[in-house]
Amino acid sequence: MYEYPAESRPEFDSAPLKVVVADDDAVQRAYISAILRKLGHEPHEALDGCQALELLRRISAKILVCDLDMPGLNGYELARQIREEPGDGYVHILMVTGQNQRLQRERALEAGVDDFMGKPVDTASLTARIRSADRLLRHEQLLLQRSAVLARAKERIEDDLRAAADAQRRLLPPAHKDVAGCKFHSAFKPSNILSGDMFGYYRICEGFTAFYAIDVAGHGVHASLMSVALGHLLTSELFRAHSFDGAGHPDPAALVSVLSDRFYREDGTEYFTMFCGMIEHGADRLHYCQAGYPSPYMLTRGGSVRQVGTGGFPVALLAGVPFETSVTSFAADEFLVLCSDGAMEAENRFGEPFDEMRVKAALAEAAAAPETIPDGVVSALERWRGGRTLDDDLTVLVCERTPKQ
Template sequence: MEYKGLTDAPIQGSACPTVIVADDDAVQRTYTSAVLRKLGYEPLEAEDGLKALDLVRKIGSQLLICDLDMPGLDGHQLARQVRQENRDRYVHILMVTGRDQRREREKALESGVDDFMAKPLDTASLTARVRSVSRLLRHEQLLAERNEAISRAKEQIEDDIRAAATAQRRLLPVAHAEVADCAFHSAFVPSNILSGDMYSYYELAPGLTAFYAVDVAGHGVNAALLSVALGHLLTAEHFRQQVVDTDGNINPARLVHSLNARFFDQSSNDYFTMFCGVLDHQANVLHYCQAGYPSPVLAQRSGECHLIGEGGFPVALVAGMEFESHRIDFRPGQALVLVSDGAHEAENLEGEPFDDERVIATIRQRAADPSAIPDNLVQALTQWRQGATLDDDLSVLVCERRLKE
């Protein structure tokens, strides 16, 4: 039998779905094809296994009806070859066998045959089997369409998330900047596309510089939305209104208390940790409030380092929570380093956390040049994790008091 017009390129299907009929018995092929036409299919005949395999390759049909005993390739060999070559497209295989070939059926199942029809074929049996496959094919088509729709929706969501991540990064200040006699240095490494970390710094008034760092609990879109909301809210004007009273007294706890009242929701599990500070340049005093955020490291250029603060309670976790302001001397030549818990909790391959001691040791390495502290921490954590992505977001913010020249 010749197959005119067949090339190596797949042939486009016609209006009727195609079925490949492989049988060396011309009468059986003709009978099977006649039944298939009545059912609305377009049969393509092959008198041996090799011609059938050629049609499967070129036509793309998803239904193959084949005899067990054929020249070229028998039914077992044909089924195995079809399964090996069509991993991205499932071909349903119905095999025609004699009633005394039960052992051959077991072998055929191992080869990849889906179902059997006994010789001699009857119209009712053939019709039932083909209609059963038709239902499966319609179901597979529906699943494929749904998967395609899900894939398109997933791509759209990922595009939206990337756009949101870009917007989120735009809320962050530049990595290096000067405010009055302070220099700020930072690093931002989200564990995913979006992050729950946020930080900023600004001049509140002549002689007063403010900065803060926030770490929203959890990951993903929900945490990022809350961090972005905080980034939009915590402007210099809002910070000043909440922290500095009419008499000029500085109380960062008032800001944290207002955020707790604003964001606490009994029906939500959202909360965040925070550190905020206001530097009085003339008095060389840092007024700060710590609300569950990891204790910052106060570093001298000599390498001497120590933690400040006692932890405090997270924001928006308990209604009516009281927060306290504290103060420390913060003089030129010193640097205050805020590091989110993505660093402290980062585990190596053995499950050992990076912890406070390693954070301090890494800061000490670059204490003489505070501008290098953020990148040094990122590099140290990359080595600690052997290149693996962090499980939690990482942000580093350094406030450096510049020495007067």
């Protein structure tokens, strides 16, 4: 889908290379320049190290042929300076030294010189070395082009992900909404661009309001595709069809069983945790099925907190496991808070998790104003993380009862 530029073959592609020739000896300079010209390259002469450096910068030449002994900056110092400069691209340095100067050459290598030629310089060895430098430069060029292609591809992929994230967000209800005797407040924070979380709520029939929160195992594209599929599937019609037992009693576990059967694969690894609740307004009761989702908190405006549920099998993880419907009281002045496990697990710089205690404390503190809880939990976690993004997706859903007076 994304094409790389092909490797170019040097013998068919010999654009002249700019080569800086630095030598205080005019004869030597002219001699080397003449050879370079004959090879089809473009020599630029410098009388000393400082000039060479200035010239390299100005014409952005990528090859330097230099003498070791020069006034101003000598060969070592020049090489060192070039290596210290951040510059765009690598400068290939060829140094001309006396024959068999082992110590000089070792020092020069350390200073950043790439290759050597003994004096007197002959055409064959200069040609071979320029060709070798040329190959490396072309290779570098190719890598640059490739990384540009990758950067563009990455940008396109991220654009696609952002478009998918928008689509995911549009599936979610607004941050605050009144639904049949309840007010819902929510916050939704993907750990990356996309999230594996999903939630929703609706009036299902006279006297009943239903809601759910889902956390697909893992995160990223894989998890988000499943969460979006679930978001589309879970409608008030589906609740009406599957969340009452034969006698007409609310039974959210029956709905969860349907989902588990539908998504379970013998050879699969995808599954999700879910909390599925049905509020029976007339009886001040919450019927719920907890399927591996963290236990939610039931609060009063006074700030007392109790946890709801002790656990349950996740959905589509194992075949044939039972799901249970439980009941708890849900008084008109109470409200329920669901937090995905992204909240408890968020670690600060010292690897310490935010944990249940801090979640509870944050909730109790904001109990007088339930509508502030979702954003409050998000900012408490942001402070805890010290600005680092969350490792896991986060959902906070608050369900407040607002009975008619």
